[in-house]
Amino acid sequence: MKKFFLIPLFAALLSFAGAAFAQTNAGGVDASSPDVMIKTVTNQVLDTIRADKSIRSGDINRITEVVNKQILPYTDFRRTTQLAMGRAWRQATPEQQDQMVEQFKMLLIRTYAGALSQFRDQQVQFKPFRAAPTDTDVVVRSAVINNGQPVELDYRLYKTPQGWRVYDLNVAGAWLIQAYQQQFAQKINESGVSGLIQFLTERNQQLAAGKQPT
Numbered sequence: 719m720k721k722f723f724l725i726p727l728f729a730a731l732l733s734f735a736g737a738a739f740a741q742t743n744a745g746g747v748d749a750s751s752p753d754v755m756i757k758t759v760t761n762q763v764l765d766t767i768r769a770d771k772s773i774r775s776g777d778i779n780r781i782t783e784v785v786n787k788q789i790l791p792y793t794d795f796r797r798t799t800q801l802a803m804g805r806a807w808r809q810a811t812p813e814q815q816d817q818m819v820e821q822f823k824m825l826l827i828r829t830y831a832g833a834l835s836q837f838r839d840q841q842v843q844f845k846p847f848r849a850a851p852t853d854t855d856v857v858v859r860s861a862v863i864n865n866g867q868p869v870e871l872d873y874r875l876y877k878t879p880q881g882w883r884v885y886d887l888n889v890a891g892a893w894l895i896q897a898y899q900q901q902f903a904q905k906i907n908e909s910g911v912s913g914l915i916q917f918l919t920e921r922n923q924q925l926a927a928g929k930q931p932t
Contacts, residue, residue: 749792749881753847756858756873778828778926794876794883795823801885802898803906810911818911821918822898828925843868856882 749755772780799819800807810818845859854877861868874886874893887894905914 752849752856752873752875752882753844753858755882756860757844792883794878794885795819797876797883797885798822798895801895803902803911804899806903806906806911806914814911814915817915818918821915821922824922825918825925828922842871853877857888 770780796815796819799815799822802822803810803818807815807818841863843861843863845861847856847858849856856875858873858875860871860873862871863869870888870890872888873884874888875882875884885895902914905917909916
């Protein structure tokens with residue numbers, strides 16, 4: 719089985735993307751424009767990461783607090799989990815769906831918590847945004863300049879009555895949902911939805927105990 723976790727850079731940038739949305743309310747960012755929203759909160763979050771030592775040190779309690787209270791309202795992580803599970807999502811009970819969302823979320827939080835300390839002086843360059851006024855699913859493209867090297871960082875958003883919501887992220891050509899689809903399917907084929915939930919739960923327990931999953 720392929721390694722179940724994303725590379726540290728991917729994980730760190732995922733946290734970077736999520737943390738950005740924690741600023742949306744405080745900064746009064748207009749969520750009706752996907753590119754403006756991403757650009758504005760990106761500038762804010764770089765300052766936040768540099769100023770918050772607890773985030774940079776990978777404080778899991780602080781990061782979890784930010785995710786639960788401030789990030790999730792501006793993302794659709796349930797949609798992310800549903801797409802990552804594919805057809806198996808419909809096979810899961812409502813309780814299992816809730817468990818999957820929570821365990822998958824915690825997996826990503828615990829995976830990227832330690833990687834946040836890598837952020838220092840990275841800069842972000844945005845590419846021209848191309849979308850029709852009638853589009854309801856768009857991609858905002860950018861690149862993080864790290865030690866002079868650009869790393870692709872794209873956000874996929876869809877339009878809701880409450881504004882735009884991020885549900886997928888691409889780093890260096892690897893989309894989050896696609897990266898997990900095959901791995902989730904393999905685990906479900908082996909032991910069902912309950913087996914996948916158990917697997918994620920055990921991995922989260924290992925990470926909480928400071929152990930590196932194999």
